[in-house]
Amino acid sequence: MKPHLLYIAFWYPPSRASGVYRALATTREFVAAGWDVTVITCDRPFLEDEVGSVDESLLKETPLDIDVIRVPFTFDLAADLDVRSLNWWSANFPTLWDGLHRKIAPIRNTVSAALGTHPTGPQFTDGYQTWIDPVVKAGVAVDARHRVDHVLATGNPYSSFEAARILAADLGTGYSVDYRDPWTIDVFTGSTNYADRATLAAEKRIVEQAASCFHVNDAIAEAYRRLYPHQAHKQIVVYNGYDAQSIPAVTDPASPPYRFGILGTMNDRWPMDAILKAWKASLPQLPAGSELLLGGHLGYFARSQDVLEATLPSEDVGFRYVGPVHKADVADFYASIDIVVVPVPGGPMVTSGKVFEALALGKPIVCVQQEGGGARGLLNGHPLAIAAEPTPKSVAPALLEAARLAVDFDPDTVTAIRKKYCRYERHVAMQPMVVTITGRLRGSDRE
Amino acid sequence: MTMAHLVSGELDPSPISERWILVLGGVTRQGHRRASRAAATALASGLDVVWFDGYDETEEGFPREFPSAGKDEGGHLVTVDFAEAESHTVSGRLRDGGRLKASPMGRWVWKQLLRRIGSLLRPRACWATIRSDIRILSDRRTPDAIVYTDPVAITSAWYAARIWTGVSVSTAAPGGYE
Numbered sequence: 325m326k327p328h329l330l331y332i333a334f335w336y337p338p339s340r341a342s343g344v345y346r347a348l349a350t351t352r353e354f355v356a357a358g359w360d361v362t363v364i365t366c367d368r369p370f371l372e373d374e375v376g377s378v379d380e381s382l383l384k385e386t387p388l389d390i391d392v393i394r395v396p397f398t399f400d401l402a403a404d405l406d407v408r409s410l411n412w413w414s415a416n417f418p419t420l421w422d423g424l425h426r427k428i429a430p431i432r433n434t435v436s437a438a439l440g441t442h443p444t445g446p447q448f449t450d451g452y453q454t455w456i457d458p459v460v461k462a463g464v465a466v467d468a469r470h471r472v473d474h475v476l477a478t479g480n481p482y483s484s485f486e487a488a489r490i491l492a493a494d495l496g497t498g499y500s501v502d503y504r505d506p507w508t509i510d511v512f513t514g515s516t517n518y519a520d521r522a523t524l525a526a527e528k529r530i531v532e533q534a535a536s537c538f539h540v541n542d543a544i545a546e547a548y549r550r551l552y553p554h555q556a557h558k559q560i561v562v563y564n565g566y567d568a569q570s571i572p573a574v575t576d577p578a579s580p581p582y583r584f585g586i587l588g589t590m591n592d593r594w595p596m597d598a599i600l601k602a603w604k605a606s607l608p609q610l611p612a613g614s615e616l617l618l619g620g621h622l623g624y625f626a627r628s629q630d631v632l633e634a635t636l637p638s639e640d641v642g643f644r645y646v647g648p649v650h651k652a653d654v655a656d657f658y659a660s661i662d663i664v665v666v667p668v669p670g671g672p673m674v675t676s677g678k679v680f681e682a683l684a685l686g687k688p689i690v691c692v693q694q695e696g697g698g699a700r701g702l703l704n705g706h707p708l709a710i711a712a713e714p715t716p717k718s719v720a721p722a723l724l725e726a727a728r729l730a731v732d733f734d735p736d737t738v739t740a741i742r743k744k745y746c747r748y749e750r751h752v753a754m755q756p757m758v759v760t761i762t763g764r765l766r767g768s769d770r771e
Numbered sequence: 772m773t774m775a776h777l778v779s780g781e782l783d784p785s786p787i788s789e790r791w792i793l794v795l796g797g798v799t800r801q802g803h804r805r806a807s808r809a810a811a812t813a814l815a816s817g818l819d820v821v822w823f824d825g826y827d828e829t830e831e832g833f834p835r836e837f838p839s840a841g842k843d844e845g846g847h848l849v850t851v852d853f854a855e856a857e858s859h860t861v862s863g864r865l866r867d868g869g870r871l872k873a874s875p876m877g878r879w880v881w882k883q884l885l886r887r888i889g890s891l892l893r894p895r896a897c898w899a900t901i902r903s904d905i906r907i908l909s910d911r912r913t914p915d916a917i918v919y920t921d922p923v924a925i926t927s928a929w930y931a932a933r934i935w936t937g938v939s940v941s942t943a944a945p946g947g948y949e
Contacts, residue, residue, distance in 0.1 A: 369805070373801035374801055400942070405942065418894055419923070422922070
């Protein structure tokens with residue numbers, strides 16, 4: 325009989341959140357390894373009404389032979405409210421009342437955790453904790469129909485981890501957690517980012533009771549080994565990798581004018597200002613007609629779009645925003661450009677999923693990230709990669725150097741690059757997770 | 772189904788049958804969409820719907836969505852648009868920033884402050900705007916259910932619940948009426 329994985333992934337198609345691609349790859353790889361997979365994810369009304377955007381094309385990427393259970397979630401304070409029980413103040417000023425309640429909640433939790441007076445132990449607040457109980461209930465129902473052999477949760481949101489912990493205890497099975505970002509460690513500074521004792525306690529018990537903790541890069545895994553030295557053996561790196569379908573066929577070397585391209589969901593942490601200033605400065609030195617294309621969504625929420633769009637330059641400086649690029653069209657986008665520009669914020673813990681596609685393309689890369697950054701580290705040794713600090717002064721010469729490289733390389737170089745970096749192909753990159761969890765099953769998570 | 776679009780103050784309850792639900796649609800886009808879905812569900816089951824709609828598409832930038840009319844089966848939908856009337860309340864004027872005499876920076880700070888205060892008062896302003904129409908309804912009809920669809924509609928739902936004491940009140944957020 326096939327083993328059965330219960331996978332808690334808040335962001336799953338048709339969500340277009342950045343974590344969706346790793347979640348998709350996870351389900352694909354477990355199915356390919358002979359598992360039955362049930363995914364518990366959020367509901368469509370939340371994605372459509374509150375996040376404000378979905379990508380229907382991603383539904384085609386989900387494996388056909390998995391079950392997907394959508395458990396409702398909302399940020400809306402109106403949900404699950406007993407209107408008749410409200411007092412005059414909370415009924416007449418509901419948003420003020422809720423705002424005060426939210427401000428006080430972490431303080432109250434910290435105090436009750438410190439005093440040990442909270443009825444159910446320390447309660448963390450990541451904004452999604454109302455999802456935990458319904459997920460546990462849904463997971464128990466899934467198990468009643470088809471016995472679950474392992475629970476795997478991906479975060480953020482980290483409430484998924486707590487749901488996995490409670491559910492696994494209820495079912496008497498093991499669970500693992502997949503950190504797409506660190507939780508209590510600030511991904512940009514590496515320091516602890518929660519003063520809230522309840523959250524620190526929640527992560528500690530989750531890590532202690534988990535079978536394995538997966539991380540997207542070495543720096544995050546190492547930080548967790550230091551934070552939980554007794555759990556160091558559980559911290560395993562599973563790189564994001566790239567999907568083979570996103571890499572176009574090898575093309576001829578570029579000829580002027582050049583097309584530089586940035587692909588990804590833009591956010592306000594990207595060093596776009598430095599890139600755009602550098603672009604304007606270097607444009608006169610590039611062949612006439614050269615362009616900088618930006619493809620992808622502007623922000624993760626519909627409300628972010630206008631704000632970010634206002635920061636983009638007009639098209640008369642050779643810049644063009646081409647709009648969202650669906651997964652199926654990513655290879656075409658890369659085929660249409662000569663040089664890839666990868667903007668990455670942060671330091672050693674930030675690698676960005678897009679850097680793996682850039683690595684495997686075999687085209688010149690300009691990686692804009694501060695020195696010591698995770699993405700820059702991955703590009704070390706790549707013959708066509710140029711690293712630049714997030715300043716116009718550093719990016720401008722990098723763009724010009726990349727244009728020179730674009731005409732110099734030959735198809736054999738591309739083939740060699742693709743061979744070298746095929747270890748980051750998603751199927752290969754995900755194997756440590758599949759092998760680890762499958763290995764635990766042989767050790768019998770559940771008798 | 773059939774539908775009639777009215778503005779607040781115009782409500783005439785006579786075309787509404789004995790089986791109807793009250794939808795308090797709030798002011799946000801998500802509240803509007805939830806209200807539309809809740810209305811569609813009720814209409815498809817043959818219920819009439821009175822939907823108080825405070826959504827201002829010019830403010831939010833997304834068009835209104837209504838259940839499609841013209842099907843033979845289904846109930847009667849009455850929408851009461853109160854966005855315009857609500858914009859003239861104290862809350863609406865505060866959110867608009869009013870006419871301020873101050874330096875540009877001072878004006879910006881004051882506008883933010885007034886907008887915040889206006890938003891906090893908005894649930895009550897919405898109730899004040901639709902109160903007279905609700906009272907007209909309450910004189911003649913009792914709904915099968917009261918559905919509210921965003922936080923701003925909580926106040927109206929609370930007052931409506933005090934008028935129709937035996938009627939179920941629920942949200943159209945996930946886990947609610949849908």
